[in-house]
Amino acid sequence: MEHNGQQVGRPRDSRVDEAITAAVQELLSEVGYAGLTVAAVAERAGIGKASIYRRYATKHEMIFAAIIHGEVLEVPPDTGSLLEDLTALARVIVGHLSNPAAAGALMSLLGEIAADPTLAERFTTTFVEPERAGNAELLERAVRRGELERLPDMDLFHAMFGGTVLSWLFISHHDPHDLPERLARFACAALRSTAHQPLPSN
Amino acid sequence: MEHNGQQVGRPRDSRVDEAITAAVQELLSEVGYAGLTVAAVAERAGIGKASIYRRYATKHEMIFAAIIHGEVLEVPPDTGSLLEDLTALARVIVGHLSNPAAAGALMSLLGEIAADPTLAERFTTTFVEPERAGNAELLERAVRRGELERLPDMDLFHAMFGGTVLSWLFISHHDPHDLPERLARFACAALRSTAHQPLPSN
DNA sequence: ACCCTTTCGAGACTGCAGTTTCGAAACTAT
DNA sequence: ATAGTTTCGAAACTGCAGTCTCGAAAGGGT
Numbered sequence A, B: 001m002e003h004n005g006q007q008v009g010r011p012r013d014s015r016v017d018e019a020i021t022a023a024v025q026e027l028l029s030e031v032g033y034a035g036l037t038v039a040a041v042a043e044r045a046g047i048g049k050a051s052i053y054r055r056y057a058t059k060h061e062m063i064f065a066a067i068i069h070g071e072v073l074e075v076p077p078d079t080g081s082l083l084e085d086l087t088a089l090a091r092v093i094v095g096h097l098s099n100p101a102a103a104g105a106l107m108s109l110l111g112e113i114a115a116d117p118t119l120a121e122r123f124t125t126t127f128v129e130p131e132r133a134g135n136a137e138l139l140e141r142a143v144r145r146g147e148l149e150r151l152p153d154m155d156l157f158h159a160m161f162g163g164t165v166l167s168w169l170f171i172s173h174h175d176p177h178d179l180p181e182r183l184a185r186f187a188c189a190a191l192r193s194t195a196h197q198p199l200p201s202n
Numbered sequence C: 001a002c003c004c005t006t007t008c009g010a011g012a013c014t015g016c017a018g019t020t021t022c023g024a025a026a027c028t029a030t
Numbered sequence D: 001a002t003a004g005t006t007t008c009g010a011a012a013c014t015g016c017a018g019t020c021t022c023g024a025a026a027g028g029g030t
Helices: A014-031 A038-045 A049-053 A059-068 A082-098 A100-113 A117-145 A154-170 A179-196 B014-035 B038-045 B049-053 B059-068 B082-098 B100-113 B117-145 B154-170 B179-196
Strands: none
Touching (some): A014 A059, A038 A049, A059 A117, A082 A100, A082 A179, A100 A117, A100 A154, A100 B100, A117 A154, A154 B154, A154 B179, A179 B154, B014 B049, B014 B100, B038 B049, B038 B059, B059 B100, B059 B117, B082 B117, B082 B154, B082 B179, B100 B117, B100 B154, B117 B154, B154 B179
């Protein structure tokens, strides 16, 4: 019998995992999402395709894993001001989404996600939830600081903040240069306003 | 020589165009974006695949054309209230984006657009510009009505409003049921606030 | 030592879907 | 009529995702 959770058989070579994610990231920036082939990834990584499919069920999952590799969306440090905190947050998001390779990949991935509940689930727990929590943490700081009376509609705020950046970059195709300042000012004004009149219509 | 703008050669059969868009729309709602194949479209339309590729450079363009077929994003009628106008606008957007078929198609298309400037250009003039103009018209009504002192940062507002719906549906995967009311209330508060203190930090 | 299991790289194989080619048909101009 | 051009549907072509097999290697259990 086996001793504990130890696996029998030859253990996986962690360098293979790294080689795969590295190859995907490289090729993603070279040929883009649409031009990326599993065979090319295997060749670039110096491994067999079987080693890829032993880890990921589909090509999309492989790319997904490579994209999120170490992509922890960290909350910017406390600046002491809600406006500046939001500006910093917007800058982080813009920074992550400005990488043109990851950009197209993310959108294509969202297309896949719309048709694949499993992938959607993973995407939510990996990306959406942590980011939402980060947003909440940032706003809680403002509440503790006294800048806001209470937390706003967090679901809405989260969708609004990230969604605005997304739309700005990939739908409007505007220059992200001064987006952080403009968005932060807008969001800040909205937050202060809604916090004081939380349910104006009822 | 040719007489006027008349084309020489066999004229295109307009029924082919209609058959294509109809087949795409049907199949899109039956099998979704990922499951849609050009062969299936051709078969359903009773035509050859060449007739499709003579009209559209890629499968994505074909789907894009079928989706936007007659999909003019109309501005909701004047309700006499900014809040209700925004609610109606949000409902229109949610309505358009709630079709699960169009959902995946739009996101996949955005992925294509990120790597195809030609497609991006067409998408902008066909979708983005008219929608932005519609948003502006709705806000101008509020200004004329006296609810707002001036138009806000329209680039930002447009990205915010549509982007929030997009993120809400396709990233957060929340129920769109009460989104229009919540978004409209949020946007309304923000607009009134920013309009009264347009440049608070300078 | 000897088995058993699993991973490894390599490559062949399969099935499908996007794209192109082809001969026939439809139309205009001369 | 005839030539030239373009569209038509059918079928062939191409390329890739995904699967499978192979012999070798790396572990652990007994």
